Structure formats: structure tokens, C-alpha cells
Amino acid sequence: MARSNRLARRDEMISRTTANPEIRELAQRLLTHEATANDPSEVTMLPVMRVSEKLRRALSTLAGSSGFRSLLTRALSLAKVEVPALSAVQIKPDGSLEGLNLLADQHHSAEAGVILIAKLLGLLIVFIGQSLTLKFVRDVWPDFPVADTEPLEKNDHERAR
Amino acid sequence: MSARDKVKIHKLPTGVPGLDDILGGGFPEYSFNIIAGAPGCGKTTMAHQFVFANATPERPALYFTILGEPALKMLRYQQQYTFFDLSKLNSSFRFINLSEVLENRGLVGILEEITKEVEAANPSIIVVDSFRTVVRHVQENEVQVQAFVQNLGLLLTSWEATTFLIGEYVESELRDNPVFTVADGLIWLYQTVERNSVVRKLQIMKLRGQASVPGMHTFRITDGGLQAFSRTLGLSTRKQRKPDAKRLSMGIPELDEMLGGGIPAGDSLLIAGSSGTGKSLLATQFISAGIRAGQPGIVAVFEERPEEYAARADSFGLDLHTPIKDGHLKVIYLRPLDLSVDETMQEILDAIKAMGAKRLVIDSLAGFEMALAPGFRTDFRESLYRMIFSLTGIGVTILSTVEIEESFTELLFSTYSISFLTDDIIRLRYAEIEGQLRKLLMVVKMRGGPHSTDIRDYEITSKGLVLGERLTGYEHLITGLPSRVQRPVLKKRSTVHSSRRADR
Numbered sequence: 001m002a003r004s005n006r007l008a009r010r011d012e013m014i015s016r017t018t019a020n021p022e023i024r025e026l027a028q029r030l031l032t033h034e035a036t037a038n039d040p041s042e043v044t045m046l047p048v049m050r051v052s053e054k055l056r057r058a059l060s061t062l063a064g065s066s067g068f069r070s071l072l073t074r075a076l077s078l079a080k081v082e083v084p085a086l087s088a089v090q091i092k093p094d095g096s097l098e099g100l101n102l103l104a105d106q107h108h109s110a111e112a113g114v115i116l117i118a119k120l121l122g123l124l125i126v127f128i129g130q131s132l133t134l135k136f137v138r139d140v141w142p143d144f145p146v147a148d149t150e151p152l153e154k155n156d157h158e159r160a161r
Numbered sequence: 162m163s164a165r166d167k168v169k170i171h172k173l174p175t176g177v178p179g180l181d182d183i184l185g186g187g188f189p190e191y192s193f194n195i196i197a198g199a200p201g202c203g204k205t206t207m208a209h210q211f212v213f214a215n216a217t218p219e220r221p222a223l224y225f226t227i228l229g230e231p232a233l234k235m236l237r238y239q240q241q242y243t244f245f246d247l248s249k250l251n252s253s254f255r256f257i258n259l260s261e262v263l264e265n266r267g268l269v270g271i272l273e274e275i276t277k278e279v280e281a282a283n284p285s286i287i288v289v290d291s292f293r294t295v296v297r298h299v300q301e302n303e304v305q306v307q308a309f310v311q312n313l314g315l316l317l318t319s320w321e322a323t324t325f326l327i328g329e330y331v332e333s334e335l336r337d338n339p340v341f342t343v344a345d346g347l348i349w350l351y352q353t354v355e356r357n358s359v360v361r362k363l364q365i366m367k368l369r370g371q372a373s374v375p376g377m378h379t380f381r382i383t384d385g386g387l388q389a390f391s392r393t394l395g396l397s398t399r400k401q402r403k404p405d406a407k408r409l410s411m412g413i414p415e416l417d418e419m420l421g422g423g424i425p426a427g428d429s430l431l432i433a434g435s436s437g438t439g440k441s442l443l444a445t446q447f448i449s450a451g452i453r454a455g456q457p458g459i460v461a462v463f464e465e466r467p468e469e470y471a472a473r474a475d476s477f478g479l480d481l482h483t484p485i486k487d488g489h490l491k492v493i494y495l496r497p498l499d500l501s502v503d504e505t506m507q508e509i510l511d512a513i514k515a516m517g518a519k520r521l522v523i524d525s526l527a528g529f530e531m532a533l534a535p536g537f538r539t540d541f542r543e544s545l546y547r548m549i550f551s552l553t554g555i556g557v558t559i560l561s562t563v564e565i566e567e568s569f570t571e572l573l574f575s576t577y578s579i580s581f582l583t584d585d586i587i588r589l590r591y592a593e594i595e596g597q598l599r600k601l602l603m604v605v606k607m608r609g610g611p612h613s614t615d616i617r618d619y620e621i622t623s624k625g626l627v628l629g630e631r632l633t634g635y636e637h638l639i640t641g642l643p644s645r646v647q648r649p650v651l652k653k654r655s656t657v658h659s660s661r662r663a664d665r
Binding site: 061065128 | 231232233234236237240250251256257258259
């Protein structure tokens with residue numbers, strides 16, 4: 001009982017952080033950035049898959065494929081609560097995404113992508129903090145504008161003001 | 162071979178306060194080192210401190226994690242330390258996780274991957290954490306492990322990089338594990354729980370090419386990471402005693418006379434007496450006299466807080482608040498119960514250097530001992546010896562107080578048998594004289610020369626400790642239960658120095 005309460009509290013905390021509109025906005029901007037990128041090798045990939053793939057490459061070096069895979073699995077699990085259609089999405093053993101292109105509605109697909117990436121970034125912020133997370137984002141997308149002080153970790157009190 | 166012909170080995174700062182002194186200047190450049198110890202004793206933190214202190218974009222570091230702490234967790238916790246510099250991550254050093262390489266390709270794969278990354282990045286610093294888990298993972302094949310260790314050692318030593326393997330070892334592995342033979346440096350971290358205290362120590366078991374300080378050194382893990390405390394703090398030589406050393410006043414002219422003109426500068430003086438005899442007061446008068454003479458002082462207290470100490474001095478007309486405010490006096494209250502002598506010494510030494518202090522009071526040795534973690538109490542005498550030796554070596558005059566149980570059959574100097582550590586001893590004691598509990602003072606030992614052999618009574622007044630006359634007409638005063646001398650009293654001149662005297 002105590003354990004389930006503890007887990008519920010943790011989920012609530014993660015959910016609060018990952019539902020942060022600033023993180024969603026960052027995820028949205030990343031997807032837009034990737035959508036306009038002109039890398040011929042990635043032209044057939046959905047923006048969400050490109051973002052996820054670039055984060056996978058960077059984070060797998062740091063945390064190993066299995067480390068990244070567990071993060072993405074958790075992010076997907078949290079995202080499914082908001083977008084049940086993401087149940088069709090699978091994560092391959094190497095941490096890459098599969099099945100996103102099967103989502104029928106294009107609008108829903110884009111929204112699902114934003115939520116999934118927001119959850120992934122939110123998890124990273126929970127574990128290693130905003131500064132390091134933004135540093136990784138800058139390292140992966142050197143030409144993507146993201147400020148050092150971008151306030152992604154506002155607490156409830158700050159947000160209420 | 163002349164010094165000019167020898168290869169110069171540069172020493173790299175460890176980033177761990179105190180550890181450079183212990184190592185003899187830092188880690189030798191291009192050395193191949195092992196940081197060993199049980200889980201949780203600070204191995205990874207030590208490696209991070211070194212990396213953050215030395216890695217630059219021009220001299221980058223590679224940090225390989227294998228089966229130990231996951232890198233994300235490592236980052237989560239290591240960034241809490243003040244040395245963690247976010248800007249260095251990925252620009253000056255990079256984490257590389259090799260757990261899957263080990264799973265899929267084994268030791269050969271690990272070696273290939275490290276080689277590939279090292280060749281690509283050309284790092285100046287390489288850390289493999291946790292190396293022990295690699296070896297344990299494949300321990301069924303001893304030949305394979307030995308080959309791996311040899312090859313890794315050769316790769317790392319020939320790469321012009323300073324390298325570290327971090328591993329969870331037990332000391333029994335020292336004898337037959339080839340990796341210890343290959344390594345240039347071996348640092349062992351220990352963490353033991355003794356009663357309710359955690360005691361952390363480190364030992365340089367091996368360091369090629371330079372003289373490290375032998376023995377166990379305590380360390381602490383703080384917000385700033387590891388801080389090590391050398392057993393000697395680099396203060397290993399005591400100054401030669403000068404017969405004409407400057408004499409320091411105790412703040413009581415009559416007592417200075419008994420001491421032959423005061424305490425020789427750089428001496429260690431022990432004030433021994435039972436509870437209520439005025440040891441702390443004498444110490445306060447000593448420190449106040451120093452401040453009046455322009456000699457900054459430090460008081461290390463263990464049994465009361467600095468404000469209480471200063472307030473008590475007020476009641477004897479001794480103003481400690483002003484010199485504290487002016488920076489001429491520092492009262493150090495040392496956090497009780499889990500200290501090591503080396504930490505205490507470091508704190509005192511830092512204060513001495515900062516203030517240019519000439520006088521130090523340790524009030525009291527019993528309190529000091531109680532403030533130590535239980536494991537350090539067993540070495541108290543030895544530690545105290547090192548401390549007194551080191552501090553007097555830099556010219557500080559130390560006054561320590563020690564409470565001893567009063568005996569009415571003999572004259573004890575100290576329950577610690579530490580009188581050999583001190584140059585001078587003053588003994589305070591009670592005696593029953595004609596229906597009164599009187600206080601007696603005697604100078605028992607002065608290594609620096611002659612001193613008074615008088616036994617004098619004294620009183621504690623609002624002006625401090627006031628010495629009375631030499632007590633004559635009694636025998637067995639030192640037992641505390643004197644009796645009147647029945648035969649005619651032979652008045653002998655006081656040996657040094659008591660100018661005022663009167664028979665009673």
C-alpha cells in the first residue's frame with residue numbers, strides 16, 4: 001500500500017514536470033526545427049522520429065542503448081495516458097521508435113509526437129536537471145536557439161504567480 | 162646521472178584538497194592508477210574531481226562507464242558537488258557507456274572500443290569506471306582477464322594519458338591480481354562504521370616515481386567532494402629548540418616568574434587539574450595576554466560554544482569579543498562526535514595561516530577526545546603527538562588543558578600518559594588545609610630550563626586567577642592532605658623567582 005502511494009506520488013511529480021507547458025513548447029519547437037531540416041537521409045522520417053533518433057544517438061553514448069531505451073519506454077508510457085493512440089507505437093531493442101507513421105490522423109500524429117518528446121525531455125529534467133538537459137539539446141542541435149535560463153522547471157508556486 | 166638527464170615527471174593536481182600533499186605533489190602525468198575500495202567510499206567522486214580539475218578542450222578526458230553506476234545517475238548525483246562544472250561536459254570531457262559492448266562482445270570488444278575512442282579523441286585523461294565489474298563479469302577465464310588487463314595497461318600507459326581504473330576490490334586481491342602489478346599508482350579508500358560514526362580513510366599503497374606520505378589519512382566527503390587530511394599536513398619537521406627562545410607571558414606576572422620568565426615560544430604547555438581548578442581560566446588569561454602583546458590566537462573548544470566561551474571570559478574582565486571582531490582571536494567550536502584529529506588539525510592550521518596566530522589553546526583534551534569518532538580515539542595519543550609536533554614545528558605555542566581525577570594519595574599529571582608530549586606542565590590541585598579546600602599550583606616540568614619548585618596557593622577571583630604565596634610549614638602538600646611540619650621550618654629561598662613569599 002505504502003509502495004503504491006509512493007509510486008503514485010512519483011508518477012504525479014513526473015507527470016507535473018512533463019506536462020509543463022514550457023517543456024511542451026520546447027518539444028514543439030524541436031519538432032518544427034526538424035521538420036524544416038534538409039537532411040536527405042532523414043527526409044522520409046517523421047520529425048518526432050528524427051528528434052528521438054538524434055537524442056538516442058547522443059544519450060546512448062552516455063547511458064547505453066538500454067539506458068536510453070528505458071527512458072523512452074517510460075516516456076511512451078506516460079504519453080499514452082494523454083494520447084491512447086500511441087499504444088500502436090513500439091520501441092525497438094536499440095531504442096528507435098516504430099509505428100508512429102501508423103497513426104491514422106496526421107494532426108493527432110503531430111500532437112502525439114510533441115507529447116512523447118515532451119515526456120522524454122521532462123524525464124531527463126527530473127533525473128539530471130534542466131541545465132544538463134538543455135546542454136544536451138544544444139549539443140545535439142547546435143543551431144537550435146535555446147537559452148541557458150529557459151525556465152522549464154517552474155514549480156507550481158511560480159506558475160501560479 | 163645528473164638531474165638534467167632525468168626525465169621530468171609533471172604532477173597533475175588531484176582536485177582533492179589535501180591529496181596533493183599526500184601524493185607528494187599530485188598524480189604523475191601519464192601514470193596508470195587504480196582507485197580501489199568498497200562501494201560508496203568516494204572512488205567515483207575522486208575521479209570526477211581529478212577530471213574537472215584537469216580536463217580542458219585541448220586536453221580532454223574520456224570517462225568510460227561499464228557496469229557500475231549508470232551515467233545518468235552519476236550525473237544526477239555528481240552535479241550536486243561544487244566542483245561539477247557543467248560547461249566542461251562534452252567540451253572537455255565525455256562519458257561513454259560500454260555496458261552493451263561488454264554484453265555483446267566481451268573483453269575484446271571493450272578493449273577495441275576503448276582503443277577506438279581513445280584514438281579518435283586523443284584524450285589526456287582516461288577513466289574506466291567501474292573496472293572491477295568488467296573483470297568480475299568474465300572471471301571464469303583467468304587467462305583472458307590477465308591478457309585484457311595487460312593490454313589495457315599497455316594501451317593506456319603508451320597513450321600519453323593519465324589514466325584511472327576504478328574498482329571495487331577487497332584487500333585480499335592485492336596479492337594475486339595482475340592489475341595491481343601493472344599500475345603505477347594504487348589508492349585505496351576505506352569506509353568503516355565504528356559504533357555510530359563513519360570513518361573514512363585512504364592509503365597510497367603504491368606510487369611510482371615520487372615519495373608519498375605513508376600511512377592512513379582520513380578524508381571527508383563534503384559538498385565540495387572529497388577533502389583529504391594528511392597525517393603530517395606537510396609539517397613534519399620540528400624546529401630546533403632555542404635556549405634563548407622568546408618567552409610568552411601567561412598573563413599572570415607571578416606565574417611568569419615561576420616559569421622562569423614565561424613559556425618559551427613554540428613550546429607545548431599542559432595545564433592539568435581536576436574540575437573547577439581554573440584550567441580554562443588560565444588558558445583564557447594566556448590567550449588574552451597574547452592578544453595584548455600583539456600575538457593573534459586561536460582557541461579550540463569542544464565543550465562549549467564560542468559565544469559561551471567569550472561570555473565566561475567577560476565575567477573575569479577579559480574581553481574576547483573585541484579581538485574576535487577584529488580578527489585577532491578565533492574561537493573554533495569543533496563539531497563533536499565524528500572528527501578525526503587530522504580534520505581538527507587542518508581546521509586549526511587553516512586558521513593559523515589565515516591569522517598568523519602565535520598562540521593556540523586546546524580546551525580540553527578530554528573534550529577533544531570525545532569529539533573524535535570512536536575509531537580515532539584508540540589512536541588519540543599518537544594523533545596528538547603528530548598534531549603537537551607539527552604545530553609547534555611552525556612556531557605556535559600550544560596550551561592544552563586536561564582534566565584529571567583528583568587523587569589524595571599521589572600526584573597525577575595526566576590520565577592520558579601524554580606528559581611526554583609536552584614541554585611544560587603546570588599542575589593545579591585541591592588540598593585540604595586547616596579545614597579549607599584550597600587550590601594549589603605547581604610547575605612540574607619546564608623543558609626549556611629552570612623553573613620554580615614552589616607550591617603556591619591561588620584563588621579564582623573576578624580578576625582571574627590570582628597567585629598567592631608559597632606554602633610553607635606543611636609537608637605532603639602534593640598529596641592534597643598535608644600536615645603541619647612539626648620541626649622548625651627551614652626557609653629556603655625560592656628556586657627561581659618568587660619574589661613575594663611569606664610563611665603561613
